Amino acid sequence: MHERHGERQETGTPPTVARFYDTVRSGALSAAALAHGDADIGQECVLTPDEIFALARRAGITAGTSVLDIGSGTGGPACYLAQQLGCRILGVDISEVGHAQAIARVRDAALSHLVQFQHGDIATLPLQEAAFDVILGLDAWCHIPQLALFLQQCAVLLRPLGRLAFYDHVVCQPMPAEEYEHFCRLWCFPGLETPQSYREALQAAGFRVLSHDVTSAYAVRFYTRLLTLYTERRPEFEAMRGPARYQAGFERIQMSQCLATAGVLGQLACIAEKPEARDRVERCSQERRP
Numbered sequence: 576m577h578e579r580h581g582e583r584q585e586t587g588t589p590p591t592v593a594r595f596y597d598t599v600r601s602g603a604l605s606a607a608a609l610a611h612g613d614a615d616i617g618q619e620c621v622l623t624p625d626e627i628f629a630l631a632r633r634a635g636i637t638a639g640t641s642v643l644d645i646g647s648g649t650g651g652p653a654c655y656l657a658q659q660l661g662c663r664i665l666g667v668d669i670s671e672v673g674h675a676q677a678i679a680r681v682r683d684a685a686l687s688h689l690v691q692f693q694h695g696d697i698a699t700l701p702l703q704e705a706a707f708d709v710i711l712g713l714d715a716w717c718h719i720p721q722l723a724l725f726l727q728q729c730a731v732l733l734r735p736l737g738r739l740a741f742y743d744h745v746v747c748q749p750m751p752a753e754e755y756e757h758f759c760r761l762w763c764f765p766g767l768e769t770p771q772s773y774r775e776a777l778q779a780a781g782f783r784v785l786s787h788d789v790t791s792a793y794a795v796r797f798y799t800r801l802l803t804l805y806t807e808r809r810p811e812f813e814a815m816r817g818p819a820r821y822q823a824g825f826e827r828i829q830m831s832q833c834l835a836t837a838g839v840l841g842q843l844a845c846i847a848e849k850p851e852a853r854d855r856v857e858r859c860s861q862e863r864r865p
């Protein structure tokens with residue numbers, strides 16, 4: 576059993592996460608869109624379109640690839656990748672507001688022949704087994720409470736030799752328990768993995784890790800911009816969200832920026848492959864040999 580950086584937080588349950596994102600998305604101003612500036616494609620992860628595209632290419636996504644985007648948000652990356660690469664994408668997200676915005680986006684972009692969205696918690700959505708070539712995650716899986724179970728589910732949904740391709744927030748250096756708990760509460764994270772605990776969880780679920788890189792650079796870039804504009808445009812954000820929500824958002828962004836700058840908060844970029852069925856059989860029979 577792998578161990579996360581710290582204890583599981585009760586504040587990070589799926590209904591709490593859904594409410595959190597519904598609230599963040601309910602105003603007219605999108606902080607993420609402003610922070611991405613010219614590079615905004617509707618993504619809420621910390622990555623530029625080029626970085627999202629590069630991950631997709633490394634995972635082998637081309638025209639006709641069947642992709643499941645888990646935690647697809649308002650659908651920006653799914654529509655962008657379908658447009659650029661011609662792949663078919665199903666995006667799933669637990670936030671009702673995010674889902675409605677994703678549906679509007681795909682309609683406006685006339686991409687419904689390639690992109691579809693489903694609303695719900697990935698843990699309970701009935702999805703077809705062995706139907707996907709690639710499962711994509713962009714800063715979303717840190718919200719999923721039981722990583723081991725989640726990765727087992729991914730293995731069921733992928734075809735043999737299918738791949739996981741994801742960026743996710745991780746804790747790269749030890750954090751005092753109180754600070755860690757506070758940070759997880761601010762973001763509704765049930766807990767955060769370390770790069771090592773993530774690798775162990777992937778291997779325990781039977782995945783072959785093909786690449787595993789950790790960086791804080793993208794988080795520093797994004798949260799620094801976000802902090803600047805959240806400070807500069809305080810009156811607008813405060814009018815939209817009210818002083819208490821503005822303050823909570825400010826604390827969240829400031830803490831993320833500090834932790835990323837100190838190299839404590841990082842992002843894991845990973846590609847992992849589900850083995851062919853016979854690899855598994857071989858491994859099991861080797862394990863049984865005396």
Ligand SMILES: C[S@@+](CC[C@H](N)C(=O)[O-])C[C@H]1O[C@@H](n2cnc3c(N)ncnc32)[C@H](O)[C@@H]1O
Nearest residue numbers: 618619620646648668669670696697713715718
């Ligand atoms: C930071 S946002 C990233 C969204 C998107 N990947 C992007 O880059 O634009 C994380 C998303 O994960 C979704 N999410 C969290 N837990 C989920 C779950 N259990 N099932 C489905 N979606 C989930 C949230 O609703 C949120 O939209």
